[in-house]
Amino acid sequence: MYKGYLIDLDGTIYRGQEPIPAGKRFVDELKRRNLPFLFVTNNTTRSPETVSERLENEFDIKVAPATIYTASLATIDFMKADNAGNKVFVIGEAGLIDLILAAGFTWEEENPDYVVVGLDNHVTYEKFVLATLAIQKGATFIGTNPDKNIPTERGLLPGAGSLISLVETATQTKPIYIGKPEAIIMDKALEKIGLAKKDVIMVGDNYETDICSGLNNGIDTLLVLSGFTQKAEVATLPEAPTFVLDSLDEWDFEVQKR
Structure with a gap:
């Protein structure tokens, strides 16, 4: 069994x-x-x-x-093992951002080592702009998970994968998926x-x-x-x-x- x-x-x-x-x-x-x-x-x-x-x-x-x-925890574990720097820009919510910062990473919007994109119910165009520019400058692009949709009582809503796909299209860069x-x-x-x-x-x-x-x-x-x-x-x-x-x-x- x-x-x-x-x-x-x-x-x-x-x-x-x-x-x-x-x-x-x-x-x-x-x-x-x-x-x-x-x-x-x-x-x-x-x-x-x-x-x-x-x-x-x-x-x-x-x-x-x-x-x-x-x-979120798996993303932190990956970045620590990757050990390519501790500066990060994140599109995501508190369950992602707070844990990453608590793990010793520092917030950086212009020249981060990592750009992490997850689900963000309050995402803005400017956040996508910052992520796109940082990846174009060489930041490692991480997608927390590829879920296109989230099953809810309202139906299938856009998931993190939908947001990540937008950044991938804008940067012509494939993300490292964690989830x-x-x-x-x-x-x-x-x-x-x-x-x-x-x-x-x-x-x-x-x-x-x-x-x-x-x-x-x-x-x-x-x-x-x-x-x-x-x-x-x-x-x-x-x-x-x-x-x-x-x-x-x-x-x-x-x-x-x-």
């Missing part, structure tokens, strides 16, 4: 501000069985502490901040949960990010049809997930690894 679970949040545990009841029951069962789990999310707008508080206050899911690994489905965030997630690839399964609603993060990195996958990827698309997916379910309520924790 699987010894640990890597789990997406948006579209899997909740949808915008709308709870997905099966998601809570899934987490409760993991806790009851004492199975290790780590939420691996491309969401950069909130810190792990804020995500933990939101899960408890809005969805009655009580988990420690240490069980949440965001693309799912890249190996960068998945390798770090495995370090944090302390398990090997063969012993975990990646659970999520988005084939392009959650499921491909498993397929591309040798990890079994569970696609749940509660968010981004729709049931009608399953038959035409380029590579099948290990498992596909309509709801997490259908998951058998005793299932044998394939």
Whole structure:
């Protein structure tokens, strides 16, 4: 059986501000069985502490901040390992900017070493201008995650990938992507949960990010049809997930690894 679970949040545990009841029951069962789990999310707008508080206050899911690994944390880990400077300009929100600055990086708009682009609900044209000019001067271009859309109760809204694509077009420069489905965030997630690839399964609603993060990195996958990827698309997916379910309520924790 699987010894640990890597789990997406948006579209899997909740949808915008709308709870997905099966998601809570899934987490409760993991806790009851004492199975290790780590939420691996491309969401950069909130810190792990804020995500933990939101899960408890809005969805009655009580988990420690240490069980949440965001693309913001993975971006910081990447820049520290890359070690190409500590000056940074960021398009993003507090969950990204505050963590980067707290990690020892300094804000620089004219000549940064890194330009990091994530989701920003208050993005302006001037922010895009600063990012574009800095990348043209040689700053390393980092995209926190490629999500084109975010599943919400209103529908599929523009995601970080949409903003990153604008900067890529303006600069004719491809970004270094950090979040799912890249190996960068998945390798770090495995370090944090302390398990090997063969012993975990990646659970999520988005084939392009959650499921491909498993397929591309040798990890079994569970696609749940509660968010981004729709049931009608399953038959035409380029590579099948290990498992596909309509709801997490259908998951058998005793299932044998394939």
